[in-house]
Each structure stands twice: as structure tokens, then as C-alpha cells.
Amino acid sequence: MKNTKKPQNINKFYIVVMKFRGYNIRTMITKKIAKEELLDFYQSKFDYYKVVSAYCAVIIAFSEISYFFTDCQLYGRFSWETLIPRLSVLLPLALFLLLYRKVKSYKAGVLLYYLIPHAAMWATIWSVYHLENRDFVREGFIIMHFAFLTIGLAMPVMYHTIIHGFIFFNILVSNLFNHYEHLDMMLTLAIPIYIGVILLQIILENTYADHYLIKKSLELNSITDELTGVYNRFKINEIVDPETHKFYTDESIYIAMLDIDYFKKVNDNYGHEAGDIILKYVGSRLETHVQNQDYVIRWGGEEFVLLLVDCDASRVAKVTEEIRQDISSGENSVCPLTISIGYSKYKADENYHSCLDRADKALYYAKKHGRNQVVDYTNI
Incomplete structure (x- = not known):
């Protein structure tokens, strides 16, 4: 890629x-x-x-x-x-x-x-x-x-x-x-x-x-999210085949989807400007954990997607857990934060939507089972 x-x-x-x-x-x-x-x-x-x-x-x-x-x-x-x-x-x-x-x-x-x-x-x-x-x-x-x-x-x-x-x-x-x-x-x-x-x-x-x-x-x-400075969801159109929706690369890819826990309460209790500060903070922290070939995408609202390229199971587990700990222990100017993450491995014979859907299901599982955790789809 x-x-x-x-x-x-x-x-x-x-x-x-x-x-x-x-x-x-x-x-x-x-x-x-x-x-x-x-x-x-x-x-x-x-x-x-x-x-x-x-x-x-x-x-x-x-x-x-x-x-x-x-x-x-x-x-x-x-x-x-x-x-x-x-x-x-x-x-x-x-x-x-x-x-x-x-x-x-x-x-x-x-x-x-x-x-x-x-x-x-x-x-x-x-x-x-x-x-x-x-x-x-x-x-x-x-x-x-x-x-x-x-x-x-x-x-x-x-x-x-x-x-x-x-x-x-x-x-x-x-x-x-x-x-x-x-x-x-x-x-x-x-x-x-x-x-x-x-x-x-x-x-x-x-x-x-x-x-x-x-x-x-x-x-x-x-292709850039104006608020956070990371990519927006249109970026993915550049790295997938427009007809098959398969990634152009043959390298191993994991898709991780993460969500800020109780983000609605942040907006309700501290205001939408504070919510914007939180989103910027999370976006900047995510970029510190990825490599040059990886992608950080704001998917919408408080959801972010990570595309980890040339990645194996041990690396994705390590990176996502480091991100979770970084956000939960880090300091921002608004309030304490936690995030939930779900991830899945992309299969070469499928389109990216299928892998994204599995990551989303893993994220949903994490949020339903206590939040502030990382879930591998294969463990559900």
C-alpha cells in the first residue's frame, strides 16, 4: 500500500x-x-x-x-x-x-x-x-x-x-x-x-x-477531519478498489474501531466545546501510537477507526491496549476519559465492509460488557 x-x-x-x-x-x-x-x-x-x-x-x-x-x-x-x-x-x-x-x-x-x-x-x-x-x-x-x-x-x-x-x-x-x-x-x-x-x-x-x-x-x-486533523472516512476511498471495495495492498491489515465512553455525558455536563476538545485530544493521542503506513480515521461522532497495515495479532493487541491505557490514564483539560475498542483481521478475499462490521460488533460487545476494554472479534 x-x-x-x-x-x-x-x-x-x-x-x-x-x-x-x-x-x-x-x-x-x-x-x-x-x-x-x-x-x-x-x-x-x-x-x-x-x-x-x-x-x-x-x-x-x-x-x-x-x-x-x-x-x-x-x-x-x-x-x-x-x-x-x-x-x-x-x-x-x-x-x-x-x-x-x-x-x-x-x-x-x-x-x-x-x-x-x-x-x-x-x-x-x-x-x-x-x-x-x-x-x-x-x-x-x-x-x-x-x-x-x-x-x-x-x-x-x-x-x-x-x-x-x-x-x-x-x-x-x-x-x-x-x-x-x-x-x-x-x-x-x-x-x-x-x-x-x-x-x-x-x-x-x-x-x-x-x-x-x-x-x-x-x-x-x-480527506481530513477539520476538527481533529486526522483523516475522515473519505480517505478509505483512496486505499480500496472502488469496484470490489478490497484493499489494494496484499499486506496483513487489522481494522480497529474505538468509541469514547459516555461521550454524550461530556457534551451534556461540560458543553459541546469541551466535547470538541476531547475529540481533538483523542485524535492527537491516537496518532502517537501508529506507524507511517497506518491510518487514523475519524469515522463519525466520537468513533474512530484505525487501519493497522502490515500488522500481526500480537502487534494489534499491544497497540490497542496501549491506546486504551494512554487515554484512561492521560490528562486532558476537561475530564477523565475511557475508550472501548473492538478489532478484527481483514481477509484478503472480502471487502473492507465485512471486516469493519466485525470490528463494530467487537466494539459493541466491549461497550455492553463494561466498557474501557479491548475486544478481539475472534474472542466473542
Whole structure:
């Protein structure tokens, strides 16, 4: 089971986003996204923009082919010489169309997506080799910067900066045989455009960082109980198959259900605000007894559910008893507390509802037989 323990510092990230909304050069992406979140951020950015960049890749390829008609204008006839060079971009385009749906990682996407603008540029260089009139080559290379810009929408700026920079390598290498008349002019025109594209990419990436953090915050809020800070019952939808309601993991799981004893009396005698304090207290204490792969869920009212993952019978008995003792002997600002707990082992061939129902029956048994105790369903 994938560890989806809620990130405690997501709200801090969101505050940083709000603080740096001014968008200036100092608003670097690492100011908003913690280092441990960067891989997820770049993958999210790739998933968000990859379709747009894919369409742009196709447009780039067909735009390159369309420049054949410009060649014909320059020759004043059908340009047989540049037909194959212009059409050569179809080969990398075919490879791109074959693979782009299979590419899921942004790192693999970098290799595939940037293939198209580089292929288009070398198709242009090959065509220019056959042209007698090379007065418009500067405009062609300038257009290539915008081709790289569109592909870079889905990519990390740090990768884009390096790969886009190869445009100058392409120009310098091709000058060895194309012998551009105004090479210095080509470079001085290209450098400001390159810098401008990189700055625009930084702005766009920072803009997406706001979107990413807000999205993560909303996702977290949708599965987090606002009062106690532990998960709410919607969290379970992420870790079970929506069709079979079976847990995705093959690891051993125990489900424990616990209830605060006589919680109604707490509300009646001390007020609902005091009841909220008790719920927060219990939620915080439960989190201290679980491991990273486990889940603490407020199921509703004063009921909590524990999912103990990769757990055996001795551990679940030990953990649940430690929790019971911790709550009963611990101090809170309202009144003494006790809890009742029932638990059951999840069977791989059943849905989680069956196991939850057994845990609930064990909890009911505990409450009917004196409360302040832990009951294993198999002992009923």
C-alpha cells in the first residue's frame, strides 16, 4: 500500500504561496515547493500540460513541412531539393505519436517531447543547405525558440533551460557546412529571445506552483477531519478498489474501531466545546501510537477507526491496549476519559465492509460488557 500519510506542512506551503504572489525573479520555485515535494510537483505539471505540449509537437512538425512552400517561393519553382529534408520530420513525429501515450513520467517525456523541435530544426538546417538564398534563415531559427517554448510548458524549467540551449549548439555546428553570412547577428538576435523564453517559463512554472499547492490543499481538506486533523472516512476511498471495495495492498491489515465512553455525558455536563476538545485530544493521542503506513480515521461522532497495515495479532493487541491505557490514564483539560475498542483481521478475499462490521460488533460487545476494554472479534 502506498504511504499516503497526510503532509503536515501543506498549510505552511500554502502560506508561502500567498506571501510570494508578487511574481518577480526572486520568486523561484524552490521558495514555494519543498524539496521532497519537487518530484511530485514536476510530475503533476507534466500530467497537466502534456496534452497541450503534444498538440504543439504535432503543429511544430506540420509547420516545418509547410515551409516547403517557402522554399518553392525562394526557388521560383518546385523545390525538389528541400522536399525530403522538410518531410524528414515525419519520422520523429511518427515515433512521437507511437510513444507519447505510453510515456507517463516527465523524465521520459523530456526525451520524447523535445525530439520534435530539435528534429524540426535539423530539417530546417538540412533544407537551408540546399538553398541559394539564405536571407531568411534568421527568422526560421527565431521561430524555433517559440517551438521550444510550447514544448516546455510541460517540463521543468531546469531541464528546459539546458535542452533549449542546444539551439545554439545546432546553429554553430550547422555553420560548419552552411556558412551563415551573418552568424554573429543570428546569435545576438537569438540570445535575448532565449533569455525571454526562460524567464517566461519561470513565471509559468511559479504560476502552476500556486495551482499545485491549492490543489494539494483541497485534496488534503477533502480527506481530513477539520476538527481533529486526522483523516475522515473519505480517505478509505483512496486505499480500496472502488469496484470490489478490497484493499489494494496484499499486506496483513487489522481494522480497529474505538468509541469514547459516555461521550454524550461530556457534551451534556461540560458543553459541546469541551466535547470538541476531547475529540481533538483523542485524535492527537491516537496518532502517537501508529506507524507511517497506518491510518487514523475519524469515522463519525466520537468513533474512530484505525487501519493497522502490515500488522500481526500480537502487534494489534499491544497497540490497542496501549491506546486504551494512554487515554484512561492521560490528562486532558476537561475530564477523565475511557475508550472501548473492538478489532478484527481483514481477509484478503472480502471487502473492507465485512471486516469493519466485525470490528463494530467487537466494539459493541466491549461497550455492553463494561466498557474501557479491548475486544478481539475472534474472542466473542
